[in-house]
Amino acid sequence: xxxxxxxxxxxxxxxxxxxxxxxxxxxxxxxxxxxxxxxxxxxxxxxxxxxxxxxxxxxxxxxxxxxxxxxxxxxxxxxxxxxxxxxxxxxxxxxxxxxxxxxxxxxxxxxxxxxxxxxxxxxxxxxxx
Amino acid sequence: xxxxxxxxxxxxxxxxxxxxxxxxxxxxxxxxxxxxxxxxxxxxxxxxxxxxxxxxxxxxxxxxxxxxxxxxxxxxxxxxxxxxxxxxxxxxxxxxxxxxxxxxxxxxxxxxxxxxxxxxxxxxxxxxxxxxxxxxxxxxxxxxxxxxxxxxxxxxxxxxxxxxxxxxxxxxxxxxxxxxxxxxxxxxxxxxxxxxxxxxxxxxxxxxxxxxxxxxxxxxxxxxxxxxxxxxxxxxxxxxxxxxxxxxxxxxxxxxxxxxxxxxxxxxxxxxxxxxxxxxxxxxxx
Amino acid sequence: xxxxxxxxxxxxxxxxxxxxxxxxxxxxxxxxxxxxxxxxxxxxxxxxxxxxxxxxxxxxxxxxxxxxxxxxxxxxxxxxxxxxxxxxxxxxxxxxxxxxxxxxxxxxxxxxxxxxxxxxxxxxxxxxxxxxxxxxxxxxxxxxxxxxxxxxxxxxxxxxxxxxxxxxxxxxxxxxxxxxxxxxxxxxxxxxxxxxxxxxxxxxxxxxxxxxxxxxxxxxxxxxxxxxxxxxxxxxxxxxxxxxxxxxxxxxxxxxxxxxxxxxxxxxxxxxxxxxxxxxxxxxxxxxxxxxxxxxxxxxxxxxxxxxxxxxxxxxxxxxxxxxxxxxxxxxxxxxxxxxxxxxxxxxxxxxxxxxxxxxxxxxxxxxxxxxxxxxxxxxxxxxxxxxxxxxxxxxxxxxxxxxxxxxxxxxxxxxxxxxxxxxxxxxxxxxxxxxxxxxxxxxxxxxxxxxxxxxxxxxxxxxxxxxxxxxxxxxxxxxxxxxxxxxxxxxxxxxxxxxxxxxxxxxxxxxxxxxxxxxxxxxxxxxxxxxxxxxxxxxxxxxxxxxxxxxxxxxx
Ligand code: HEM
Ligand SMILES: [Cu+2]
Ligand SMILES: [Cu+2]
Numbered sequence: 001x002x003x004x005x006x007x008x009x010x011x012x013x014x015x016x017x018x019x020x021x022x023x024x025x026x027x028x029x030x031x032x033x034x035x036x037x038x039x040x041x042x043x044x045x046x047x048x049x050x051x052x053x054x055x056x057x058x059x060x061x062x063x064x065x066x067x068x069x070x071x072x073x074x075x076x077x078x079x080x081x082x083x084x085x086x087x088x089x090x091x092x093x094x095x096x097x098x099x100x101x102x103x104x105x106x107x108x109x110x111x112x113x114x115x116x117x118x119x120x121x122x123x124x125x126x127x128x129x
Numbered sequence: 130x131x132x133x134x135x136x137x138x139x140x141x142x143x144x145x146x147x148x149x150x151x152x153x154x155x156x157x158x159x160x161x162x163x164x165x166x167x168x169x170x171x172x173x174x175x176x177x178x179x180x181x182x183x184x185x186x187x188x189x190x191x192x193x194x195x196x197x198x199x200x201x202x203x204x205x206x207x208x209x210x211x212x213x214x215x216x217x218x219x220x221x222x223x224x225x226x227x228x229x230x231x232x233x234x235x236x237x238x239x240x241x242x243x244x245x246x247x248x249x250x251x252x253x254x255x256x257x258x259x260x261x262x263x264x265x266x267x268x269x270x271x272x273x274x275x276x277x278x279x280x281x282x283x284x285x286x287x288x289x290x291x292x293x294x295x296x297x298x299x300x301x302x303x304x305x306x307x308x309x310x311x312x313x314x315x316x317x318x319x320x321x322x323x324x325x326x327x328x329x330x331x332x333x334x335x336x337x338x339x340x341x342x343x344x345x346x347x348x349x350x351x352x353x354x355x356x357x358x359x360x361x362x363x364x365x366x367x368x369x370x371x372x373x374x375x376x377x378x379x380x381x382x383x384x385x386x387x388x389x390x391x392x393x394x395x396x397x398x399x400x401x402x403x404x405x406x407x408x409x410x411x412x413x414x415x
Numbered sequence: 416x417x418x419x420x421x422x423x424x425x426x427x428x429x430x431x432x433x434x435x436x437x438x439x440x441x442x443x444x445x446x447x448x449x450x451x452x453x454x455x456x457x458x459x460x461x462x463x464x465x466x467x468x469x470x471x472x473x474x475x476x477x478x479x480x481x482x483x484x485x486x487x488x489x490x491x492x493x494x495x496x497x498x499x500x501x502x503x504x505x506x507x508x509x510x511x512x513x514x515x516x517x518x519x520x521x522x523x524x525x526x527x528x529x530x531x532x533x534x535x536x537x538x539x540x541x542x543x544x545x546x547x548x549x550x551x552x553x554x555x556x557x558x559x560x561x562x563x564x565x566x567x568x569x570x571x572x573x574x575x576x577x578x579x580x581x582x583x584x585x586x587x588x589x590x591x592x593x594x595x596x597x598x599x600x601x602x603x604x605x606x607x608x609x610x611x612x613x614x615x616x617x618x619x620x621x622x623x624x625x626x627x628x629x630x631x632x633x634x635x636x637x638x639x640x641x642x643x644x645x646x647x648x649x650x651x652x653x654x655x656x657x658x659x660x661x662x663x664x665x666x667x668x669x670x671x672x673x674x675x676x677x678x679x680x681x682x683x684x685x686x687x688x689x690x691x692x693x694x695x696x697x698x699x700x701x702x703x704x705x706x707x708x709x710x711x712x713x714x715x716x717x718x719x720x721x722x723x724x725x726x727x728x729x730x731x732x733x734x735x736x737x738x739x740x741x742x743x744x745x746x747x748x749x750x751x752x753x754x755x756x757x758x759x760x761x762x763x764x765x766x767x768x769x770x771x772x773x774x775x776x777x778x779x780x781x782x783x784x785x786x787x788x789x790x791x792x793x794x795x796x797x798x799x800x801x802x803x804x805x806x807x808x809x810x811x812x813x814x815x816x817x818x819x820x821x822x823x824x825x826x827x828x829x830x831x832x833x834x835x836x837x838x839x840x841x842x843x844x845x846x847x848x849x850x851x852x853x854x855x856x857x858x859x860x861x862x863x864x865x866x867x868x869x870x871x872x873x874x875x876x877x878x879x880x881x882x883x884x885x886x887x888x889x890x891x892x893x894x895x896x897x898x899x900x901x902x903x904x905x906x907x908x909x910x911x912x913x914x915x916x917x918x919x920x921x922x923x924x925x926x927x928x929x930x931x932x933x934x935x936x937x938x939x940x941x942x943x944x945x946x947x948x949x950x951x952x953x954x955x956x957x958x959x960x961x962x963x964x965x966x967x968x969x970x971x972x
Pocket of ligand 2: 358
């Protein structure tokens, strides 16, 4: 976990420095902003991982772990689910509504809401097999 | 080193001698290289402006580097592929790192990049320099044609896809060209000047040309600007200073003024309405 | 060393049993969350897009084979090259790079049962598919498809200059595929960070997985910017904002800043996964470990870091950007790229190279990429870019690169295809296909370099004033035909080899975990896992006598 954190933090630091140099040198705001925002994208998850890495034991995948240590419950992986498709179809209609008229937002939003509710409910049940 | 013909003395390896030979071999190479003009063109135009020629020399040097590095790497690949073809089932040595070698092919490229950047900055500063000059041309790009006006003069040239306009400029003089667009983005591109610059709406770009010989060159829009992008040609006519003065003068006659006025109107209509110029108007003695 | 039975085994058996009662047929495809099936869907869709995009390319080449060809009208030509570029970049190269093989291989290479968020993964695919449909449907609306180039420069892409639904469909498609990419990026990052098998430290991950991790980070840095830009563009078109228009006080060049801030990282988002594939293939068929593994990782991270600071090398000729900054950053990117190249050569050096079709494509990749990389260095120098920008020289540069990537991708399909399907492809047809593609690529791109230097701008429907360019264009068209034949051969190979040559679990004596499991892998990928003590667990298991040596000497690690 420490190494993951370090990679993100170093990237963030590099972008912060590069962004500062660029912004001051060029005086061009859009690019300066975007690089600095890139730096933040390194710092945010980076510092989160760093915070956690100091509060948890070294994971088996961060040392010479034995494969048997991976035993047990890894996580609930839903075997099948229709809701990604529903959500995708909803997003499709929503985007089409940008082109062909906002009435298409009705089925779009309907599908999206249905998928959101259904998906959350499915997770609560622990996923289908 | 082994393939070097051994010296008759046969006194074994002599590093100083070897080094001297290397240097001896390098001298003509550098001399050849320094004289720039003897290098091949590598496909580019020699160019007819001073900055274009600087650019051309930079191009040659980049190409020398690219050819050397490219050939070396290519041969390395070919050698590896041919030499280490599978010859049996033995497992080769499982070597994985060679730190000195890896450092070498990190540091050498950094040095090469440094040199390339240095050359780039030197040439770039010349290309974008804007020395003071009295000869000015204003370029106005529009869908799909060009307008050339000469600030402080009566001369106006406008043309579109059916009639290419000609930008007239004097030889041996710095000519300040300002470039802008009235609608979308266009590219003011003159291949034989080794130069292009966007024509941007809302922005006036400036560049200085110093042509070294007279002649007519083709120019063209290089940035996609819609339906007839590929027909958006123009010409650049480089004339002597006296010819240039005479040409400017031709717009001061009553007939010339009329023609210039018509061209000016066409350009105005274009700039205000954003409509394509329907009929081409070119004016001038040429 | 013994394999250790994965404790997951019983769990998996339960799953297997269950699966027989699960949905079948179309419903199975619609509801699956298995990364392998999703990856396969990605692969099939992306290859289909390659074929469609390739068809448009052939139309372009036919049009250009004569100076004043009437094969396509001006309007059609603009639509065709716009859709060619858009399909190839947004719908083929990207999804092929981080959706197709990545999806299938990354979880297996790190010993994970699936992606971290399987349903999100499925959503990514549906957004990609609907995005592709949205893009292609531009041809069926009045006014035709988008026609402002794949970069959609403002103000050409505004409502006045490009009215019609085609442009909006283009924007909509990019929104959908953009979110698809972002979700995949999140998914791969989470998978690599949280689902590695015990012992699989970051510095034991195969380079392919490393490159996809870095690609995913780049996706997360770059794609949101594009999405934001597209929303601004849409607002300009429909809600009267004037973000990119001079009339309302906006700045057209801002679009280019936003677009290329995404666009340059994007070219590495496309490239890194294929670099990764080649980095897996070359060592396996040379029977050696990757040369300079750590240098390779370092190079990948450096490329990612630098690629956020080079975008305006696409804007040198706007006259509005800081030339030296972007020049040095772009030139510097060549250094890590060069390190990779030499590491590939180093991996072959003193090896026992087996010229399978996959290896041939990988070598073709390295050579073609060398050309594209070298010409990229010219373009990073503003004075040289001034006269090559927007000419066929640039077109040639990036086609050298992307043709290399195509070779890398096909190498990947020959290499990993058997793992997914359980069947090998025909090697002989593969080799013929390689020579068509390799020679075709060079015959296609090399004349374009010369044309660019002679002054032929890109995106030209006709070139009536320069009939002298015809010969070189004809040669390029001939190259494109060779490339087309190679694509046909690939389809033929798939049909000919259909379920013919069973692959076995480990046909190439592979190094990484995917070669430890069955072909195709079971539902949650592994029945058992070996101990992971290097980046080649499967090799270490199969060849305990031949561990990797450091420093090219006999000392052991
Ligand atoms: C050695 C590293 C590279 C350098 C220094 C480099 C440099 C450049 C530069 C400066 C341009 C802008 C040229 C112009 O528009 O005038 C460019 C264009 C382009 N490059 Fe590269 N490049 C490199 C590698 C790559 C890679 C790996 C890819 C693809 C995966 C790529 C794809 C492209 C594309 C698609 C364009 C054209 C974009 C367009 O205007 O349509 N390049 N490259
Ligand atoms: Cu144009
Ligand atoms: Cu770029």
